[in-house]
Amino acid sequence: MKTINANTKIATLIKEHSDALEAIVSISPKFTKLRNPILRKVIAGRTSIAMAAKIGGCKVEDFFNKLQTLGFKIDSNTAVDAEETVVNTLPKFMQEIKPEQIIELDVRPVIDAGKDPLSEIVQTVKSLYNGKVLKIINSFEPTPLMHLLGNQGFEFYAETIHADLVNTYFHRKENKVETVNEQEKNYAEGWDEIVKSFEGNLVTVDVRQLEMPLPMHTILEALETLPLGKALFVYHKRIPVFLLPELEQQGFNYRIQEISDAEVHLLIYKD
């Protein structure tokens, strides 16, 4: 029979011995979810005995005692992997968190319906920029998820409200390269959407050849006669920074698209 330790995955146990599943479920009622084959497939593979003990609110020894009776050889000397230790002090991002930065995701209904919430979580995680924090509401501490996202450069913090309610917070650590790429992608999308919404309603003006300060005058003049519901599309040599406060003051909204160092497109419109 296989030798197991605190880091052995639940999936390994179940695969090794057909009775292991019921033995584990008998340890804590929280493990009844494992009876669901889909959930078992996705969660058990990511969860070690040590993690499961934490989720179930029991000890690693409880697992060993039950599993020993099934014939597993126990190696209780192997320490829990360093990364399995969960941070319990309040991390910096939690101290600075503002209510408007929190994106809440209650995964309890998904899990209760016997589905894997992972894909939904991963989808939400993609939008975690500029200090946004994902708050996962769950009936247990999602230790596997914490390690999965921890490896992807997230900080996390779990707070147990009561035995059946645990809030876990995830926050992306500063990672410049990745952030910029993601931002540039998003930024092009924002531009395209707005240009599309004004399709057929664009008034175009090209100020690239004009000498300062004529571009500004030309744009302001064009805006004066801009029909309601239309947007002004400007070809410019650079971002006209001095124009921006003026646009704001006149109640215009704008988007800027940098094509190159010498070409900038502007879209000016009223909401």
Add this chain to the structure above:
Amino acid sequence: MFPTSTNMADTKTTSYKVVLPFYAYGACSFLVATILLLFSLSTVNTHYFTPHNLAIVHSMALGWGTMMILGASHQLVPVMIEGKLYSNTLAYLSFAFAAVGIPVLVYGFYTFNMGHFTQCAGLFIVFSIICYLINLAASMLKSKNENVHAYFVFTAVLWLLITVILGVLMLYNFSYNVLPKTSLDYLPLHAHIGIVGWFLLLVIGVGSRLIPMFLISKYSNNQQLWWIYGLINGGLLFFIAAFLLALPNMCLLIPLIAIAISIVLFGNFCYKSYQARIRKKVDEQMKISLLSVLIMCLPILFLLIIIIGLVATNSGNMNFLISYGFVIFFGWITAIILGMTFKTLPFIIWNRTYHRLAGKGKTPNPKDLFSEFIFKWMAIFYLIGFFLFIVGIVFSVVLLVQIASFLLVICSVLYNCNIVKLFMHKSKIIL
């Protein structure tokens, strides 16, 4: 119909990395200068040629005025000539030489030690200006766009170079006989080439472009600007000739009148721009900048009193001489920088932070990157401090001068708070 792509590529904006060190340096110098002023009150009205006064004037003229102008012009000149800055390396060199030279020079003056260190510091400042002049000339040659403003700026930098070279000669003249007369004798020449040739010409050249632009006014009058250019340079050349040929004091009225007319013409230019403005509401930064244009009349007034005194008694009234210098450096130049900093720096910071993000979402208004509240109080402390100081000096009321200097220190602290706020600004766009 469309310009070629190579032509378009020449319009690249100067990197913020080149410009920001100058602004930071200028802001610190202003703080140092006001603190020096506060601790030098016992000697401030004895004579203009005292160690402390020399230290204060040079931290103001070089550290504050010149560094701020160099910073802003690295950004603005390429925009004005529709070209791009020739070399970032020269710009960094220019900064580095000045950044090392100025404090050593100021310390040398403060301790009245005109030895090797101070002389070297002077040479460093000359190198700095040469770097800037080469950079400017090369940028202008590459751009085929010629305009009156560029001539103002270029001529001004030539005068600045002459000023600093003369300054270095005066430094060496303390140790070796390089000049026929004593350094004190050359002070009026050094000071006026600097004040009129560098500051006045530059402020009018750049101001005549920026003031209509910020007011969003279509007013332009190149012919009048060329007249101003001729009057200032003609007046200054006449002054130099009068000095070198030791013409009678009465002759000093001729350059004074020429300069006075040029200032009146420039005032008129600003007034016409103001009247023709599209933006009805004028913000606080523009108000203080326009006030600075009005303050330009004060030195003319003081100078008139001084020249009349010179002609009548053959000696200058010390209170008016000190006030004259104060009005120029703490009045006119400081007021325009206080205003223009917050008309230029927020846009540079905005560009640094948001140009890549602008398409994504709503970006903050560049003018919201600094605190309007701090700016307002800075302006109030400045104006009260400035006017109390003049009254205190002219009527020799020590208490007024003390209070005024303290208010100016508060003003410079508030100014620096806003600068720090701008420098620390980070993107707030939520993606």
